[in-house]
Amino acid sequence: MLDAWNIHYRYPKSERESVSGVSLHVRHGETVGIFGPSGCGKSTFARLLAGFLVPDSGRVTLGGDPLPQKGRLSVQLLFQHPELTVNPRWRAGKILAEGGDPLPEILDALGILPSWHRRYPHELSGGEIQRLAIARALHPGTQFLIADEMSAMIDAITQAALWHAVKNHQERHQMGLVVISHDLGLLSKLCDRIIDFPEGVALACCDEGADYGGRREGCESVPSVARVAKPL
Ligand SMILES: Nc1ncnc2c1ncn2[C@@H]1O[C@H](COP(=O)(O)OP(=O)(O)OP(=O)(O)O)[C@@H](O)[C@H]1O
Numbered sequence: 001m002l003d004a005w006n007i008h009y010r011y012p013k014s015e016r017e018s019v020s021g022v023s024l025h026v027r028h029g030e031t032v033g034i035f036g037p038s039g040c041g042k043s044t045f046a047r048l049l050a051g052f053l054v055p056d057s058g059r060v061t062l063g064g065d066p067l068p069q070k071g072r073l074s075v076q077l078l079f080q081h082p083e084l085t086v087n088p089r090w091r092a093g094k095i096l097a098e099g100g101d102p103l104p105e106i107l108d109a110l111g112i113l114p115s116w117h118r119r120y121p122h123e124l125s126g127g128e129i130q131r132l133a134i135a136r137a138l139h140p141g142t143q144f145l146i147a148d149e150m151s152a153m154i155d156a157i158t159q160a161a162l163w164h165a166v167k168n169h170q171e172r173h174q175m176g177l178v179v180i181s182h183d184l185g186l187l188s189k190l191c192d193r194i195i196d197f198p199e200g201v202a203l204a205c206c207d208e209g210a211d212y213g214g215r216r217e218g219c220e221s222v223p224s225v226a227r228v229a230k231p232l
Pocket residue numbers: 011012013014018036037038039040041042043044045
């Protein structure tokens with residue numbers, strides 16, 4: 001499991017906490033959606049969950065141990081703006097190889113063409129760079145993937161193809177998936193459960209035909225998602 005235990009985090013120049021007492025527990029093979037208003041700390045929490053930031057208090061564990069500091073990251077994070085996560089001086093082939101040899105079926109599923117390999121990021125579209133970032137992140141060694149507004153800037157058809165590739169990989173490798181999005185429709189299609197951030201209560205049960213009009217009403221509380229003690 002990937003576990004966040006009562007996480008608190010305040011940015012050095014900020015007077016208030018951006019994440020305040022959040023806990024989350026994600027199982028292998030499970031997809032958890034995170035939904036919440038702008039500025040409530042979702043992206044900060046994603047960075048904490050992936051080990052990009054270190055909590056002021058609380059802890060993140062993977063299989064009960066602290067997140068590994070060395071080697072290939074077992075928890076991968078994808079952002080809305082993939083161009084910020086690739087080295088602009090590297091060709092696409094080198095970017096892809098950064099995460100180990102990319103799986104041919106992943107390249108195929110994501111529609112990554114061999115002709116892209118010699119191009120620099122500025123010679124690719126935003127959607128094409130996002131495909132590189134996804135291919136780099138999807139590796140048999142990736143136990144958990146955190147997708148922070150990964151497909152927000154992508155057209156609906158490409159978005160569907162990318163999520164299809166991610167979900168196929170998840171099924172094959174029992175990867176845990178955390179999806180952060182403002183799009184409740186997308187979350188309802190992808191996720192086993194959705195939580196309302198930062199309160200941490202179950203927003204909806206993702207049964208087929210679930211009615212999101214009722215929001216919190218009628219949803220079972222999810223014991224693995226603790227309530228936040230203090231709202232932001
Ligand atoms: N580097 C930073 N330094 C100081 N404060 C920051 C920094 N990054 C984010 N914040 C603040 O932390 C709070 C949470 O930001 P965060 O980006 O995590 O929210 P979010 O829920 O992901 O928002 P959105 O849905 O708009 O992407 C905000 O008040 C933001 O201004």
